[in-house]
Amino acid sequence: MRTGQLEMPKKKKSLAKKWRENLDLWFFVLPGMVITFIFSYVPLYGLQIAFRRFSAKKGIWGSPWVGLDHFVRYFEGPYFWSTLGNTFLLSLYSLIAGFPIPIILALMLNSFRHKRYRRLIQTVTYAPNFISTVVMAGMLLLFLSPSVGIVSELLGVFGIPSVNFMAEKSLWRHIYVWSGVWQNTGWNSVIFFAALAGVSPEFHEAAIVDGASKFQRILYIDLPTILPTATILLILNCGSILSVGFEKAFLLQNDLNLSVSEIISTYTYKVGLVQNDMSYSTAIGLFNSVINAVLLVIVNWTADKLSGTSLW
Numbered sequence: 001m002r003t004g005q006l007e008m009p010k011k012k013k014s015l016a017k018k019w020r021e022n023l024d025l026w027f028f029v030l031p032g033m034v035i036t037f038i039f040s041y042v043p044l045y046g047l048q049i050a051f052r053r054f055s056a057k058k059g060i061w062g063s064p065w066v067g068l069d070h071f072v073r074y075f076e077g078p079y080f081w082s083t084l085g086n087t088f089l090l091s092l093y094s095l096i097a098g099f100p101i102p103i104i105l106a107l108m109l110n111s112f113r114h115k116r117y118r119r120l121i122q123t124v125t126y127a128p129n130f131i132s133t134v135v136m137a138g139m140l141l142l143f144l145s146p147s148v149g150i151v152s153e154l155l156g157v158f159g160i161p162s163v164n165f166m167a168e169k170s171l172w173r174h175i176y177v178w179s180g181v182w183q184n185t186g187w188n189s190v191i192f193f194a195a196l197a198g199v200s201p202e203f204h205e206a207a208i209v210d211g212a213s214k215f216q217r218i219l220y221i222d223l224p225t226i227l228p229t230a231t232i233l234l235i236l237n238c239g240s241i242l243s244v245g246f247e248k249a250f251l252l253q254n255d256l257n258l259s260v261s262e263i264i265s266t267y268t269y270k271v272g273l274v275q276n277d278m279s280y281s282t283a284i285g286l287f288n289s290v291i292n293a294v295l296l297v298i299v300n301w302t303a304d305k306l307s308g309t310s311l312w
Helices: 015-021 023-051 069-076 080-098 100-110 115-130 133-143 150-157 169-188 190-196 201-209 214-239 246-251 264-274 278-307
Strands: none
Touching: 015 023, 023 069, 023 278, 069 080, 069 278, 080 100, 080 169, 080 264, 100 115, 100 169, 100 190, 100 214, 115 169, 133 169, 133 246, 169 190, 169 246, 190 214, 201 214, 214 278, 246 264, 264 278
């Protein structure tokens, strides 16, 4: 272009042209979009069951409309505050206990010099994640058995009488949470290892020249690097704070600890599938999802204001 000649503005590409240019990418994501639509959006059609007295014989559209009766029944029922409180306490306890430990593990192993031992520690901490929930619950019930459990045997060595751990309401939440921390810490630290891999070695070399200790390098280089990742994961975890896993709670549940182990998901299973009250269980599940969505928006807005990192 000649000097002094005005540059002509570039024409914007049409949507159809952009579509044709990225056609291979659209085909690449198409299977995921189809699966997400089928399994995440199509089932939303059935949410109207929560506002009807559903009958399998009459079908969804043939079932009579009852409005908010099922929600009022749950809110005024004897299980509302107990299931909501148990779910919130268990999930909050799991978040407080389980969220920082993978970060600490990733920071410690990232600064560990011996690569062979670091790989060994990583393998050992990853392994529990591949134990299924049913097997994990069986291990807990067996190890903590008051008659044949290894914990009771160890207590007997020191002259301490055996304890029926699964019958102690004060111990049930601790067993649930810390067994989950042991099982998931190694696997949850993987994403933080990936974030730490992006730290330039030049930052650490410059800090060493300036006389920074290992703790100072972790505090001022590594930790700020993974802070955005940790913030995003914290937002996602807070957005599912009432979605405590059903399987483990149900498998560790018995009549003696029911007052602390009955959470929304287990109660929904019992009234929906055992008692065959599909409309009532759908209403409870919808209430749970709405609360999670509200919490996600609130936590995301708070994180955006405090740190500038958010989902949207």
